Amino acid sequence: MAKLTTRVSFIEGSLGVLLLALLVRSAQVQLFQGARWSAEAKQARTEHVVLEAPRGALLDRHGTPIALTQETYHVGIAPNELRDPDHDPEAIARALHLPFMKVEDELSRHYAYFAGPFTAGTVQGLRDVRGVHLEPVLNRFYPSPDFARAFIGRAGEGGQKPSGLERTLDTLLAGTPGAAVVLKDRAGREYDSPARRLQSPVPGNDVELTLDAELQEIAQRSLRLALEKMDADGGDVVMLDPATGEVLAVASERRDGVSRPSAFIDAYEPGSVAKIFTAGALIADHRISLTDRVSGENGKYKMQDRTLVDDHPLPTLNLADAIRVSSNIAMAKFVTRLDHDDEYGMLRDFGLGTPTGIEFPAEASGRLALPKDWSRPTPTSLAIGYEVSVTPLQIAAAYGAIANDGVLLEPTLVREVRAPNGEILYRHQPEPVRRVVSPEVARELRQLLAGVVSSGGTGASAALATFTLAAKTGTSRQVVNGHYKAGAYNASFAALFPADHPQLVVVVKVENPRKGSYFAAETAAPVTRAMLEQALASRTVALDRARLSAVAPAAGVGELEEDPGVAPYVVSWPPAHDTAAPAPPRPVPDVSGRTLRDAVRLLHRRGFHVVIKGWGNVQKTWPAAGAEAAAGSLVTVFGDTPQ
């Protein structure tokens, strides 16, 4: 019995010791190591994750998306978790549009990983497949990948730096990442419960660009076709609104396919396109009267350092003639009336030799030497667009100043910045750089430029039938590695559309056209005309048609593009084949009393061109109703309410 009591006491004692040890250990764990064990437990059961912030969208001026952010996925697969290892790989390969062999090969490993990224639509069918783990990742998406690619740039995924506008606007577009905590089980799998957000991600701002998607497409396509047709090395197009400095379209194409924003970063000698700036200095400084004439030297003028040649020689020329036929000789003679400082000052005031300040990571400033660094032929060279280098953007901005009554504006690509809640953070206002010339001088310069597109001018091939254009051609030798390359030329054309109250500045540059002529009049000028015709025919292009309608009738009538014997027509659907037989003269229908729209439709159906004066109902036409007129000829319709 005593033995039993001893045994019980021993067991009791042992249990007491164990209990004490347990208490001591508990006290140690809870009181002294509590914080550490708590942290370890938390770490084992929870995970901090960074919540990516969606990048803001890039939109064109009409809200058309240019760059968007969308959720995409990387796909991980644990082969041992698959319910149906025989059939699942095939379903996975089909869903991800991957070769079955590749999927099967990956699944032979411990864990298969497909980086993709795959869109939500692609992985939709895999969401319920056991063993498939989707890792969401935000991805930049460009609905039209070729849209102004060199200028828009890329958002720089995969550790790369952003480029182009994506880079310049990065601080606006990139949002602020958030943070969250998710719960995990013992095996490290996340619970199917919402993450606890420590900080919500703040999406980036949306940026509305000044670009007009329609005009941009017109510019890109026209340039591409022109380069193919002319077998040129490359080219640029810049279109901007002279009243605001907003760049409406910018395209740069290279024959080798390299995407680079050459309209902003490649400076070249503009040639005769720059003559108008010297003309501006001559007029502004009252160094010339528009009636002053100089000899054309029969097209060849030997100077001390060089011999100048005119491609369109005239016996004598005034300033208007010099601009119209792009006379090097006359400009060389006129420029002697200017001081070096005055000539330099005007070129500088037009923005040559300085960056325009557009929002872009890189922009060439071009080159314009100080007068102290000039050599003897420099003033003449500058007057005809040599010894100065500019970018197409600088030319567009400078011509914009002529269009904008003499005020140079800073060109811009950003129209509006909107916060994620729709609040407008920034809206572009025209930013004047300086007044270059007075409104009167600017008007005279526009008249000089309008002469270029008139009959006998070097830019006549760009003339439109119902709208006047003010423009200048420029064909200059191409510099390669510091030397003029034999037989290589840059053809450029700068135009204001329309000549009165311009709404559009268009600059076209074609590098080294090989097929056909290399002159700007036959290369860059027709491209400009084609683009303007497409812009006019498009309903969405950012043109003020109310103002255009007021300008068009006053502009007179140019030559018809078609053979006058063929009437322009509206093609019905499905189209009937064109008989194209020369149509005989026909009587002008009586449209008096009809609405303008009805009258225009009827006259078009009868094969006439129409110009409208006034508004309201039709009062009369000229030629009058009943008179015979050739098909394709112009009928002026007078509304009963004069303009």
Added chain:
Amino acid sequence: MVLKGRHWVMIWLLAFLVAAGSVVARQTAALRIARALNQTRDSLSSLQSRRAEYERRIRQAASRSVLVPRAQALGLRLPADSEIVIQPVPDTSGP
């Protein structure tokens, strides 16, 4: 009636079961809602992805590089500027 000890035990047990049941029910509901939320989020993501894809296809189909050659093949052409008549808008600002 005087509550005896076993009654109190029953009451406390019942209270515990009710409390535990409500916790389980709430958690079950929360998980169900979380699952539905995830599914909705996935659907939204999928729909956005499809919208983006359709947008891309529409832009491509409506682009000049596609439309112009097709129109030309049908005998259509771009109008010259002389064939475009912009009708003047009445000035409504005056008296």
